[in-house]
Amino acid sequence: MQENELKAIVEEMVSKILSNDPHKEIPLEKTVKTTVNNKLHSTEISNETLPDISKIDLRKQFLVDSASDKETYLALKSKTPARIGIGKAGARYKTETMLRVRADHAAAQDSVFSDVSEEFIKENNFVFVKTLCESKDEYLTRPDKGRRFSGNQLDVIRNTIPQNSKVAIVVGDGLSSAAIEANAKEIIPSIKQALSHHNIEIGKILFVKYCRVGAMDAIGEITDTDVICLLVGERPGLVTAESMSAYIAYKPKHGLPEAKRTVISNIHKGGTPPVEAGAHAAELILKMLEKKASGIDLK
Amino acid sequence: MGEQLLSVGIDIGTSTTQLIFSKLHIKNVASASSVPRHEIVEKEIIYKSKIHFTPLKSKTEIDTQKAVEIIKEEYKNAGIKVTEPDTGAVIITGETARKENARAVLDALSDFSGDFVVATAGADLESVLSGKGAGTDKISKQKHSVCLNFDIGGGTTNISVFNRGTTVDTACFDIGGRLIKYDENKIITYITPKLKDIIEKENLDVHEGDNFSLEKVSRLLNIMTDVLCNVLGINESSYYSHFITNKGLSNFIKPDYITFSGGVAKALYEKEENPFAYGDIGVFLAEKIKNSEIFEQFNVVKGNETIRATVVGAGSHTTEVSGSTIYFDKSVLPVKSLPVLKIENETDFVNEYNSKISRFDLERPFAIALNGKTGISFDELKKLANSVSKSVRNLTTPVFIIFKNDMAKAFGYVLQGLCPDKKLVVIDGITLKEEDFIDIGKPASSNFLPVVVKTLLFE
Numbered sequence: 001m002q003e004n005e006l007k008a009i010v011e012e013m014v015s016k017i018l019s020n021d022p023h024k025e026i027p028l029e030k031t032v033k034t035t036v037n038n039k040l041h042s043t044e045i046s047n048e049t050l051p052d053i054s055k056i057d058l059r060k061q062f063l064v065d066s067a068s069d070k071e072t073y074l075a076l077k078s079k080t081p082a083r084i085g086i087g088k089a090g091a092r093y094k095t096e097t098m099l100r101v102r103a104d105h106a107a108a109q110d111s112v113f114s115d116v117s118e119e120f121i122k123e124n125n126f127v128f129v130k131t132l133c134e135s136k137d138e139y140l141t142r143p144d145k146g147r148r149f150s151g152n153q154l155d156v157i158r159n160t161i162p163q164n165s166k167v168a169i170v171v172g173d174g175l176s177s178a179a180i181e182a183n184a185k186e187i188i189p190s191i192k193q194a195l196s197h198h199n200i201e202i203g204k205i206l207f208v209k210y211c212r213v214g215a216m217d218a219i220g221e222i223t224d225t226d227v228i229c230l231l232v233g234e235r236p237g238l239v240t241a242e243s244m245s246a247y248i249a250y251k252p253k254h255g256l257p258e259a260k261r262t263v264i265s266n267i268h269k270g271g272t273p274p275v276e277a278g279a280h281a282a283e284l285i286l287k288m289l290e291k292k293a294s295g296i297d298l299k
Numbered sequence: 300m301g302e303q304l305l306s307v308g309i310d311i312g313t314s315t316t317q318l319i320f321s322k323l324h325i326k327n328v329a330s331a332s333s334v335p336r337h338e339i340v341e342k343e344i345i346y347k348s349k350i351h352f353t354p355l356k357s358k359t360e361i362d363t364q365k366a367v368e369i370i371k372e373e374y375k376n377a378g379i380k381v382t383e384p385d386t387g388a389v390i391i392t393g394e395t396a397r398k399e400n401a402r403a404v405l406d407a408l409s410d411f412s413g414d415f416v417v418a419t420a421g422a423d424l425e426s427v428l429s430g431k432g433a434g435t436d437k438i439s440k441q442k443h444s445v446c447l448n449f450d451i452g453g454g455t456t457n458i459s460v461f462n463r464g465t466t467v468d469t470a471c472f473d474i475g476g477r478l479i480k481y482d483e484n485k486i487i488t489y490i491t492p493k494l495k496d497i498i499e500k501e502n503l504d505v506h507e508g509d510n511f512s513l514e515k516v517s518r519l520l521n522i523m524t525d526v527l528c529n530v531l532g533i534n535e536s537s538y539y540s541h542f543i544t545n546k547g548l549s550n551f552i553k554p555d556y557i558t559f560s561g562g563v564a565k566a567l568y569e570k571e572e573n574p575f576a577y578g579d580i581g582v583f584l585a586e587k588i589k590n591s592e593i594f595e596q597f598n599v600v601k602g603n604e605t606i607r608a609t610v611v612g613a614g615s616h617t618t619e620v621s622g623s624t625i626y627f628d629k630s631v632l633p634v635k636s637l638p639v640l641k642i643e644n645e646t647d648f649v650n651e652y653n654s655k656i657s658r659f660d661l662e663r664p665f666a667i668a669l670n671g672k673t674g675i676s677f678d679e680l681k682k683l684a685n686s687v688s689k690s691v692r693n694l695t696t697p698v699f700i701i702f703k704n705d706m707a708k709a710f711g712y713v714l715q716g717l718c719p720d721k722k723l724v725v726i727d728g729i730t731l732k733e734e735d736f737i738d739i740g741k742p743a744s745s746n747f748l749p750v751v752v753k754t755l756l757f758e
Contacts, residue, residue, distance in 0.1 A: 072463070
């Protein structure tokens with residue numbers, strides 16, 4: 001719409017209000033017509049794909065207009081994934097930043113609400129079990145159910161992990177399925193490799209759907225395993241949806257105080273690399289076997 | 300929860316010999332639930348020696364015995380046994396490094412100073428150490444700017460440039476306070492060959508055996524000052540390349556701040572009662588520099604150290620700590636001066652290794668340096684370990700692998716699985732270049748190793 005046309009409309013409205021004449025109509029038709037005409041010109045079909053904004057490294061993205069020292073700002077930005085140096089449009093985020101926040105938020109939600117795929121479980125020869133939860137909603141609202149198993153599931157666990165095993169690895173979806181799919185494949189062989197140096201072999205690996213950290217206590221209770229290492233998806237944030245934790249405990253049982261778990265958090269490719277975290281986890285496991293303790297008792 | 304390393308720095312320079320002891324405080328800076336990460340959080344100087352004249356037997360030879368005596372005496376004064384330091388560096392700097400027996404002196408010193416890690420300097424390392432000792436890197440980091448340090452000693456001027464705290468360039472020139480020396484009767488006893496060339500060219504009346512006259516050497520002082528100005532892009536001096544020791548600045552970035560260190564810098568900031576007291580031209584050179592365009596055109600700030608900059612650098616800034624998840628066989632540590640075989644293309648490890656291995660003496664251990672892919676998968680890691688194991692299988696020495704990125708522990712386990720009989724040291728968090736040398740110290744009680752990276756020994 002042309003500026004003078006707009007001006008005319010506004011003038012007309014103002015004069016109508018001022019004169020308080022209800023019969024003087026605004027020529028609505030005219031306005032609509034102009035808009036429609038303008039729009040018709042800009043409709044064109046393109047085969048272009050939009051660049052994936054979630055692929056941009058936030059630490060290197062700089063959106064401040066006319067910064068006096070961009071390089072220094074970037075040097076500071078390289079130290080944090082926080083959304084600083086993003087400029088603004090009036091009082092608001094710029095479009096690009098706004099879209100990225102929403103994209104990251106969507107990715108975080110997706111990783112909570114999606115399931116670890118069946119193919120992934122099959123591919124890695126995990127043995128599937130499920131806690132008492134029947135759906136994601138129940139999982140999110142009833143943490144207590146995410147720590148317990150039904151009778152037939154307990155049988156599967158008994159058949160998978162032999163009684164009095166030294167070490168068992170358990171994988172749980174937790175709050176991020178994406179974290180498991182991104183890291184489990186890398187960390188497990190690394191743990192196994194390091195443990196094999198001490199002649200400790202890992203048997204079959206359980207996969208727990210709708211898994212809370214406390215599920216390892218239930219598994220420890222019925223198998224009497226010395227050390228259980230639970231790999232579980234962390235609550236995703238806006239920085240990454242792929243962060244995983246390893247909770248490791250000596251003789252976990254129901255009622256185990258949280259302080260007796262040792263945790264390695266922030267396992268993802270931008271944090272502690274999964275391969276290296278695996279070797280570190282293996283050494284923690286060995287230390288627990290030796291000292292018969294975990295968590296704050298492990299000095 | 301902190302740990303401490305005792306570090307010693309010994310600098311045998313053109314004119315002075317000094318020593319410092321410092322405590323490096325090391326802490327796990329990672330949060331409780333993360334994999335540990337150790338960093339040096341504080342460097343505390345606990346002892347500074349007197350400033351001794353470097354003992355010379357002749358113009359071309361250092362008096363080894365006297366040098367050792369000086370150092371022994373200082374250990375005693377500090378109350379520290381020779382076996383105590385965990386790490387540190389002995390460096391021979393400036394003109395002294397070019398004396399005939401420099402190597403022998405270093406060996407003598409490293410032998411008597413026990414098990415600690417010893418470094419020697421080339422001009423580049425010396426430049427970096429003096430800049431760090433003067434605190435120029437810190438100023439650069441704090442002010443988010445480019446800072447240049449001139450360390451003007453007796454025989455050389457070492458230049459280091461830092462951009463936001465990182466070393467970006469070094470240079471070295473044969474300019475210093477003791478290029479001309481005279482005795483108590485002001486009879487000139489020594490002129491360096493480089494100055495003699497200029498004296499001849501410029502037809503100046505300055506000769507060994509003459510009476511020292513400030514007027515007569517004034518032209519020489521101006522020439523040296525002009526060369527320093529030239530370094531900063533102020534005018535051009537025809538003697539610029541004449542004074543270069545090994546290299547000038549490779550890529551000049553106009554510095555926001557300038558610092559001065561070294562013995563001559565001391566005279567920049569402190570008034571000398573008797574400028575002839577040292578029997579050299581240092582104080583007069585300082586005066587010329589103070590009145591030069593450098594002070595007009597640039598923002599000159601005072602560093603932390605002047606005459607002690609290099610030794611503080613050697614004592615406090617040579618040691619790094621490795622990553623905290625690493626894999627090593629304690630029995631082969633410490634090791635000194637491992638030459639570095641740098642692999643640039645890890646996907647073609649075997650070929651690159653084979654093409655470079657001929658340069659190494661296979662009887663002696665060396666370090667294989669790799670960047671290591673960030674976010675490496677376990678399969679990729681295994682493949683790399685396979686290549687490495689094939690290549691090192693026939694080595695009779697322990698195998699040292701140094702990664703830049705965090706993967707050493709996992710890699711160590713995999714590699715050990717492939718060659719169970721080899722003694723392995725696999726560490727990460729250390730960046731190495733081709734032609735570097737590396738010292739690896741003994742493990743502290745936590746799981747990291749002190750490391751000293753050195754550039755070329757005697758260029």
